[in-house]
Structures are given as C-alpha cells and as structure tokens.
Amino acid sequence: MNSVRTVFAESWVLWLLMAFPALTFIQLIFAWRRRRLLERVGTPRALFSLMPPRPRFRWLTSFAVTTAFSLLIAAAAGPHWGRDAKPEVVAGRDVVILLDMSGSMRATDAPPTRFERARQALIDLAEAVRQRGGHRLALVVFAADAQVVVPLTHDYGHFQAKAADLDLDHPPPALRPKPGTVSGTRIGLGLRAAVAAHDPAMRGFQDVILLSDGDDPIDDGEWRTGLTTIADSDVPVSVVGVGDPDRDADVPGHADAVTRLRDKPLREIARKTGGHYLDARTDPPRLAEFFRHRIESKGGTTPDADPLPLPNPRHAWFYGGALLLFVVGWLSRAL
Numbered sequence: 001m002n003s004v005r006t007v008f009a010e011s012w013v014l015w016l017l018m019a020f021p022a023l024t025f026i027q028l029i030f031a032w033r034r035r036r037l038l039e040r041v042g043t044p045r046a047l048f049s050l051m052p053p054r055p056r057f058r059w060l061t062s063f064a065v066t067t068a069f070s071l072l073i074a075a076a077a078g079p080h081w082g083r084d085a086k087p088e089v090v091a092g093r094d095v096v097i098l099l100d101m102s103g104s105m106r107a108t109d110a111p112p113t114r115f116e117r118a119r120q121a122l123i124d125l126a127e128a129v130r131q132r133g134g135h136r137l138a139l140v141v142f143a144a145d146a147q148v149v150v151p152l153t154h155d156y157g158h159f160q161a162k163a164a165d166l167d168l169d170h171p172p173p174a175l176r177p178k179p180g181t182v183s184g185t186r187i188g189l190g191l192r193a194a195v196a197a198h199d200p201a202m203r204g205f206q207d208v209i210l211l212s213d214g215d216d217p218i219d220d221g222e223w224r225t226g227l228t229t230i231a232d233s234d235v236p237v238s239v240v241g242v243g244d245p246d247r248d249a250d251v252p253g254h255a256d257a258v259t260r261l262r263d264k265p266l267r268e269i270a271r272k273t274g275g276h277y278l279d280a281r282t283d284p285p286r287l288a289e290f291f292r293h294r295i296e297s298k299g300g301t302t303p304d305a306d307p308l309p310l311p312n313p314r315h316a317w318f319y320g321g322a323l324l325l326f327v328v329g330w331l332s333r334a335l
Contacts, residue, residue, distance in 0.1 A: 013077035017070060064329035068322040075318035080157070092134025092300040094152055094202045095291075096194045097122050098237075099163075100212035101171055102143040102185040104259035105242075107213070109249035110282040114242045115168055118211040121240070121285040123160050125209075128288035130156040134300055138197045139163060142190030147174035148197050185216040187265070191226025195233045205301045206235045210269065211285070213243040214262035223265050230273045238275035238294060239266045240285050 008014060099122065105115035122139070129135050137159050139150040149172065150162045187210070194208045208230075216222065230237060243249070243261030251257040261281065270277040276294045278285060 007081055008074075008077040008079055010076070010078045013073060016073045020066060020070070060332040061329045064325040064332065068325035068329065071318045071322035071325065075315040075322065079314045079318060080312060081314060090132070090134030091302050092132075092136065093205045093207055093295065093298070094136045094138070094198055095129075095207045095209060095295065096138040096140055096152070096197050097125075098190050098194045098208055098210040098212075099139065099141045099166070100143070100185065100187075100190075100210075101141045101166070101168060101175055102215075103168075103254060103257070104185065104213055104215040104251055106168060106252050106254075107243060107249040107259050108252065109244040109247075109260075110242055110280075113168075113252075114213055117280070117284060118240065118242050119163055119166060121280075121287040122209075122211065123163050125287045125291055126156045126160045126163070128291070132296075134302075135296070136199075136202075138194075140190060140194045140197055141166065141172060141175060142186060142193065143171065143175040144186055145174045146186070146190045146193035147172045148193065151197065152199055185212075185214075187212065187214070187216070187223035187269075188226035189222075191223070191237065191269075192229045194237075195229050195235055198233070198235060202301070203234070205299075206233075207275070207295050208235055208237040208273075209240065209287070209291070209295075210237055210266070211240045211242060211287075212266060213259065214241065214264070214266040215243070215259045216262070221265075223269060227269070227272055235273070236275040237269050237273040238278070238290070239270040240278045240280050240287060240290075241266050242280050242285065244282050 099118060101115065105113065105118070107114050110117045126137060129137060133154070136152040136154055137150070137156065138148065138152040139159060139162060140146055140148050149166070150159050153159060190210070191208070194210075198206050214223075241261055241263045243259070245261040245263050248258035248260050251259055263277075263279070267277050269275070276290070278287070278290045280286075
C-alpha cells in the first residue's frame with residue numbers, strides 16, 4: 001500500500017476502478033436476459049439475420065472508452081513520480097507536529113477515538129499545506145518517551161503516509177513501555193524532542209503544534225520541564241485540546257481506567273510560549289483553518305539550503321491519454 005501512496009497522492013481514488021468489474025457483470029446479466037427474450041420470438045439464428053450488422057470496430061469503441069475512464073480515475077488520484085531538480089521556492093515556516101500517542105488517546109468521547117480525530121486533523125493540515133507549498137513539516141510522537149517520525153520536509157505525501165501508518169496498537173519502538181515506567185504521557189519530553197527537530201537556521205520562523213488530551217496519570221507537572229527548553233529556543237507552541245473536559249470517558253483495553261481532557265496544562269503551555277489554543281474538545285479539529293489564521297499569517301522565509309526535489313506531477317499525461325482514447329472511441333463508432 002505504501003508503494004501506491006508514493007505514486008498516487010490520493011490513492012483511495014483508485015478504489016473507483018472496482019466499479020468496472022461490477023458494471024461488466026451487470027452488462028452480462030442484461031445481455032443474457034435479452035437473449036432469453038429473443039428466444040421466445042424465434043430462433044436466435046433467424047433473428048440475428050434480420051438485425052442490422054454490428055459496427056465493425058465495436059470492440060475498439062468499448063476498449064477505448066473503458067480505458068479512457070480508467071485513466072481519468074488514475075489522474076484524479078494525483079499521480080507523481082520522478083524528481084523536479086529545481087522546484088519552485090515559496091516562503092514558509094518550519095512546523096513540527098507533536099502528536100500524543102498515550103493510552104488515554106484511545107478514548108471514544110471524540111469518535112471514533114481521540115487519536116483518530118487528531119491524526120486525521122494533521123493529515124488534513126498537510127493537504128492544505130500541499131496546496132500552498134513553502135512550509136516544512138515534521139512529525140514527532142510521544143507517550144512515555146518521544147520519537148521523531150518524519151524530519152522537516154517539503155514532501156507532504158511522505159508526511160501523510162507516515163501519519164496514516166501510525167497505530168496505537170503498534171507504536172514506534174521508543175514509545176513502548178519500559179521497565180519502571182509508570183506514566184504514559186510525558187509532554188515535557190515531547191516538547192524537548194519537538195524543539196530539537198527544528199532547524200536552527202530558521203529561527204524566528206518556527207512553530208510547534210501539540211495535539212493532546214493533556215491527561216497524565218501521575219499529574220506531577222512533568223510538562224513544565226519542557227517549557228525551559230521552549231523558552232530558550234523562542235518557539236511558540238500552539239495546542240489542540242482533544243476530548244471531553246466535563247465528564248470521564250473509559251479507555252478501551254484498560255479496565256477501570258477513565259480519562260478526560262485536561263486542558264489547564266495545555267492552555268498554560270500555549271500561553272507561556274506565545275502560542276494559541278484550539279479548543280476542539282469532541283469536535284473534529286479545524287486545524288487547517290487554525291493554521292492559516294494563527295500561524296501562516298505570521299509570514300515565512302526560505303531555508304538557506306536548497307529545497308529538496310519533489311515528485312513531478314504526471315496527471316496531465318493521464319488526462320491527455322484519456323482525451324485521445326475518447327477520440328479513438330468516437331471515430332471507431334463512425335466507421
């Protein structure tokens with residue numbers, strides 16, 4: 001599946017190709033019923049001799065039209081391969097996404113789960129950033145520890161694929177419980193890892209976006225340890241609070257464990273670092289809109305290093321091939 005995502009930006013569109021076998025099956029059923037009805041009138045040989053001859057290139061028409069529609073679907077899936085050695089440079093910011101993967105993110109008060117809500121929001125954000133370009137994105141996850149999943153990159157398709165592969169049942173190795181670990185939500189460690197993932201050359205044009213429920217079983221204020229690092233780096237942290245702050249929710253797979261959105265430390269992180277707080281609660285976080293108004297509006301710059309070459313879009317080839325095949329199909333019917 002990952003190989004398909006590297007070629008097609010919207011690989012889910014390819015599922016539409018499954019409509020063709022279904023349509024072929026339906027066509028065969030209608031042809032069989034039509035033949036049975038004709039048999040009631042007379043013998044097939046006699047009836048076919050009275051009917052006008054079929055077009056000589058009927059098979060070519062069917063092939064051309066079917067293949068053309070297949071190419072249109074493939075083009076809509078956003079094909080891209082090869083590398084553009086000199087991509088267009090657009091001013092932007094460096095944004096590190098910090099995603100909570102602790103056990104409390106399994107809660108279903110923000111259906112289907114808090115984690116799924118947060119993950120889909122950052123995938124949507126990457127899609128919005130792709131349309132503009134310029135910004136570099138990185139992805140850091142945390143629970144009992146923190147790990148960089150995607151370093152800063154302009155390759156938004158790679159970022160989305162890595163985010164889509166994250167699974168609470170199979171977390172990255174660094175996040176798995178260690179001997180003596182009693183808490184699964186070390187926000188301070190996550191903040192330090194997010195700051196370390198930044199490029200010092202982009203100082204002044206850097207941001208961290210934290211998506212979390214803020215729920216730490218120990219409640220020892222560990223999150224404050226990350227504020228010192230943040231203060232030294234002068235990186236604002238914008239926070240998205242996910243979950244219901246007013247009532248407890250069960251944690252699937254953890255008997256007798258309950259959780260709720262603890263927004264007080266999350267708001268404090270945003271306030272002390274100069275960021276903003278998005279109170280998503282149990283609603284889908286409107287992260288792309290939040291980013292556009294609160295972060296992108298601050299302006300950007302270009303990295304000193306040359307931008308990484310990005311995949312070349314190839315959808316024009318597919319659209320051109322589909323147009324050519326439609327012409328072939330039209331001409332074959334006229335012959």
